[in-house]
Amino acid sequence: MKCKHFWHKSTLLLLNITKALKVITIFTLGVTLSTFTYADVILHAFNWKYSEVTKKAQEISDLGYKKVLVSPAYKSTGSEWWARYQPQDLRLIDSPLGNTLDFKEMIDTLKSKNIEVYADIVLNHMANESYIRNDLNYPGQAILNDYSKNIDHVNTLKLFGDLTENYLSSNDFHPAGCITNWGDAGHVQYWRLCGGDGDTGLPDLDPNNWVVEQQKSYLKALKNMGVTGFRVDAAKHMSNYHINSVFNDEIKKDMHIFGEIITSGGSGNGSFDNFLAPYLNDTDHGAYDFPLFSSLRSALGYGGSMNQLVNPGAYGQALPSSKAITFSITHDIPTNVGFRYQIMDPVDEKLANAYILGRDGGVPMIYSDHNESNDNKRWQDYYKRNDITAMVKFHNQLKNHTMQVIAFSDCILLFKRDHAGIVGINKCNNDQDVWVDTATHNLYWYRNYRDVLNTSDVQYVKTQWHKFTIPSRNAKMWLME
Template sequence: MQVIKTLFKRQLIRLMLLITPLLFGGYASAEAILHAFDWHYDEVAAKATEIKNLGYKAVLVAPPLKSNAANCAWWQRYQPQDIRVIDHCKGNKQSFVNMINALNDSNPARKVDVYADIVLNHMANERGGATDFPGQAALNSYSSNSSYWNNQKLFGNLSQGLFSPWDFNPANCISNYNDVWQVQNWRLCGGAGDSGLPDLNPNNWVVQQQRAYLSALKSLGVKGFRVDAAKHMSNWHINQIFTSTIKNGMYVFGEIITSGGAGNNEYNSFLSPYLANTDHKAYDFPLFNTIRSAFGFGGSLSQLVNPAAYGQALQNNRAVTFTVTHDIPTNDGFRYLIMDPTDEYLAYAYVMGRDGGKPLIFSDSTGTDNNRWVNAYKASHISKMLNFHNRMQGQGMEMLAWNDCAILFRRGQEGVVGINKCGSSQNFNVNTNGRFYWYRNYRDALSGANLVYISGGNYTFSIPARQARMWYAD
């Protein structure tokens, strides 16, 4: 029976690829997000003009909360001590506001929105497993240095604590990541006796404080929220926090890590219900896994023709697309997902060339992997792909040709993208009638050359080995 189901699925995929005209995308707005991972807020502000000139439309920044300012390890920003103030190794409320102002612009076309990474699932693992936050030492500091801390305050009364032991779920560690109840109500623990991150209970008090937190950030000018560890929160809790007032005018997307799309247990148990029961966007892990499979040994780039048609990519208007996230290189459990550098380059051409989703460009400050992603936001290939991406806004998408090694697709009449993962050049002869401008140069954004000039009803596009071409109409 399983063999029959597998064969049926394969035939269905082939049928969809053959009969679908593949003019899809819905003209979705797909403005790119720079993930300034663990950058100091002052660094983002200092580079505001450069970020605008490169063409980014949003920057995702470090969580605005109080964490251990004496420890600059990136994960400290994901262990909140207090959400009523902003103070950590990468900045405080003053630098946060200054960054927002620096990214603003009198010219709306150049304005860059700030998306805040927010941590709502848990508090810090510290002080011997205590569950009173922020703790007496912090309250004493608030009192003795009230001038400073009032300047960092977002909301609330700093003379009192925020959360008490009854605001947390029982101190049980998740042991079965396929059990939805455990994943959404128990603690993330590191093993070897680790007591885990205190998991917040969605009672009325907790929800009220979380709403106040998001409202305060919104009032400062934040335009979007990345919900960290959304997989570990119930959809009911998420919907209680994100009222229509908070969501109005905001871009909200959740982090729900899965190892596949439709048919995958993680997708069926967590991501699919999240999309069905909220109106939020999400990281497109189904597409990421499709990309990895397509570029992997034995994979076929035909898998990238229309993966959403068979549930292996999110719908365009719900997707944040990527080739690497901060968790992949910085967490041992996800490092197997790191792509070969050339494959990552080619995958970026796909993500930045296609219509749909908001591409997220990871630019690291930790220096992991010999600084591989440090300053990635302005790498030559990224800036050129971003230029192409912005040129193609509002253009539909049609797949023109594909095989195991390569794909070719157009963006309206304005552009065409070719990607070749194999070790020999690939040629595709396509009908150009009504698809392209004739007697006009198309220039490759990546090289500035490799001109295409169409003067008849057919043209053969050539894509070199292990390369991409992103031609745009001059």
């Protein structure tokens, strides 16, 4: 569903109010930015063991999460987080995160708590094993030998196929060669991701009929186990022909599918125009909303203005609500040197979270790791940090309430969710007062609006004009009681 914009000229006011020796000039308006309905928050349990997710199922439910995205489930080895993105065999689940039995137990446990499971999937390439062998047979003879030693147990982990033989050969890969032109879609989608220093790269799969059928069998097996969503890793490196061949109507039915295509902006940005826009146009999938993320970084950063966040989608700087996965951090940003410049100041990140969890557009995703990036545990247990859980509560209680912007300036953005909640975000270093015409903006009188981030802050609305104060470098999320 695309955003609809209703500008009410009659409510466009320029207020210049002096109150308690403080003068603030702001624009106030009534803008309905979206008719997007309620979307549940996704917890990205990055690199968590499946047994850990199972163990924490009740806690995850209590905190308000309704969906959990887990790391790739197939045969992979190696203790590093990035080894999970190097598949050796799609026909069974067996990695340091757990096996098929652990994965199924996790799905069943979460389902009993009314929580859905999303799976991170890798279809572009296979594991880079050139350092131990010269062939492109997968899973390879060494792994097949290991299977044969305990074939009865291995078969209990099987998703599909015959585990006594390889299922991929050199005929199933593009020729070797590293990506050198990152602005050319054909080059990015046909050649290999390489690490430098003579690395021959991740073997790039050719979407021939055999490969596509194997990948479809894998996705069907996960779906039959109870998975309800797929995150398509490295979608930028796959042709849309490949993606559409794998994701047929049977697989897409009742599934939420979104791709990971990293861009540094929205419309007009080369990475958006060459990769993300064609992906959204040629498939019916969603995607990470990197255009909105770029808008957030720009607006909250030095020299930016909060008016950039009034309606970024109108200028191609945010994805349509029905397509967008919104976020303030993803696993690729802190764990890859080339993307670390996108890490926000911690306070700006908190304000960004208030925006994505306070608004009504897109599907918010909260990332939580085990300090894989070595950032002083910044995102470890992030999912249960007090401010995050309070914002999830705000988000969950305002289902089906649309968003209307009340006021904005370079420093602040104030918007409401119909009559039921108000969000104020202040990026500047001094407190900001905003006087709001509660009659025009349909805020209920003689009701408390309590800030979920600081529950001692209660706004009791009882007159036509009410002053909302947003402290410096802070956010307020007032929920009507």
